Amino acid sequence: MEPIKGIRTLIFDADDTLWKNNFYFVEATEAFIAMWVAAGMEESAARQAFLEFEKKAVRERGYGSENFLYILQGLWERLSPRYPAPPQTMEQIIERFKEHRSNGPVLFEGVKETMTELARRYALYVLTKGRYDEQKGKIIRAGIDKLVRDYFIVPEKDITVYRELLASHNWSSEQVCMVGNSPKSDINPALACGMHAVYIPYEHTWHLDHDAVSDPHHPRLRTLKTFRELTGIL
Numbered sequence: 001m002e003p004i005k006g007i008r009t010l011i012f013d014a015d016d017t018l019w020k021n022n023f024y025f026v027e028a029t030e031a032f033i034a035m036w037v038a039a040g041m042e043e044s045a046a047r048q049a050f051l052e053f054e055k056k057a058v059r060e061r062g063y064g065s066e067n068f069l070y071i072l073q074g075l076w077e078r079l080s081p082r083y084p085a086p087p088q089t090m091e092q093i094i095e096r097f098k099e100h101r102s103n104g105p106v107l108f109e110g111v112k113e114t115m116t117e118l119a120r121r122y123a124l125y126v127l128t129k130g131r132y133d134e135q136k137g138k139i140i141r142a143g144i145d146k147l148v149r150d151y152f153i154v155p156e157k158d159i160t161v162y163r164e165l166l167a168s169h170n171w172s173s174e175q176v177c178m179v180g181n182s183p184k185s186d187i188n189p190a191l192a193c194g195m196h197a198v199y200i201p202y203e204h205t206w207h208l209d210h211d212a213v214s215d216p217h218h219p220r221l222r223t224l225k226t227f228r229e230l231t232g233i234l
């Protein structure tokens with residue numbers, strides 16, 4: 001693959017790019033749905049109820065694990081009068097989900113070494129969306145704060161955020177490359193404002209963050225399988 005030339009600044013997405021994140025949400029969601037099915041609910045109805053509640057909750061309250069727990073709790077209150085799911089199962093699902101917060105984040109293979117090497121040649125930054133305290137805690141526990149010059153935590157990653165980042169740092173877009181797993185939050189907005197982008201897909205990318213890459217053959221886009229491959233093109 002052709003190397004990317006002229007880059008000075010690399011911006012990394014965090015969740016599901018540097019470390020495993022959405023997997024834990026998927027795991028808890030599947031256990032939650034299975035619990036309602038075991039209590040007599042149609043699977044499609046359980047999924048539909050979850051999707052609707054989740055969409056509304058994310059719109060109103062934003063991203064993060066606290067909101068996810070709120071979704072599970074809210075649905076429990078709504079569904080448990082009609083379907084006799086055991087409270088112990090619900091508690092187990094919540095406890096298991098909370099465990100990942102205290103044990104994580106778990107960096108993907110090769111992330112630390114690759115970023116350490118890239119930091120010798122580029123200015124590194126992190127741009128992540130979510131709740132400030134939660135994202136900051138993950139960045140620090142993972143030791144990523146020591147590898148980057150700064151990190152930015154925003155409620156939503158849209159084109160305005162990218163434009164503001166370029167403007168406030170006086171970066172020219174063609175010298176900046178965004179690295180991420182989400183077409184919607186990382187790749188499409190970065191390309192749209194003139195930046196380069198490296199797309200590293202992740203199988204458990206969150207469905208509400210799942211969009212297609214706007215132009216898979218974009219000249220400023222590269223797609224990689226693993227994080228380690230970054231040093232081959234940068």
Ligand SMILES: [Mg+2]
Nearest residue numbers: 013015016181
């Ligand atoms: Mg991500």
